Amino acid sequence: METLGEQLFGQALLGLAAMTLWRLCEAAFGQTVEGGEKWSRRLGSLGMAVFYAAICVGVMQTALVCGSAGGRPGDETSKEYTARLLDWPGGRVIVGVFGAVLIVVGAVILVRSSTAAAHLKCP
Numbered sequence: 001m002e003t004l005g006e007q008l009f010g011q012a013l014l015g016l017a018a019m020t021l022w023r024l025c026e027a028a029f030g031q032t033v034e035g036g037e038k039w040s041r042r043l044g045s046l047g048m049a050v051f052y053a054a055i056c057v058g059v060m061q062t063a064l065v066c067g068s069a070g071g072r073p074g075d076e077t078s079k080e081y082t083a084r085l086l087d088w089p090g091g092r093v094i095v096g097v098f099g100a101v102l103i104v105v106g107a108v109i110l111v112r113s114s115t116a117a118a119h120l121k122c123p
Helices: 002-006 010-029 039-067 074-086 091-119
Strands: none
Touching: 010 039, 039 091, 074 091
């Protein structure tokens, strides 16, 4: 892990992988807060695990492309994936839903982190 952490994007990759595992554990065993056993909380944790895993894969692909000689830029690769997906039946809907989910999850994370930061008291 130390070697990976020293690589380009290594710390981000390890952090995202840890967040993915944490959310998967919450989905499997429940959260440690009151009501953490509810299926809605477990489903939310599973959704966050999928979100973090998708970002982790993106970071890993970027790190691999940037680390290889003559690799293609990450933007070009994601455009190829999107173009391939748009060719599928219902591809526009899939891309649209995926984009909307990313926006909503990002907004939820932003709101939760900003409200949690507002409750912190600095000495």
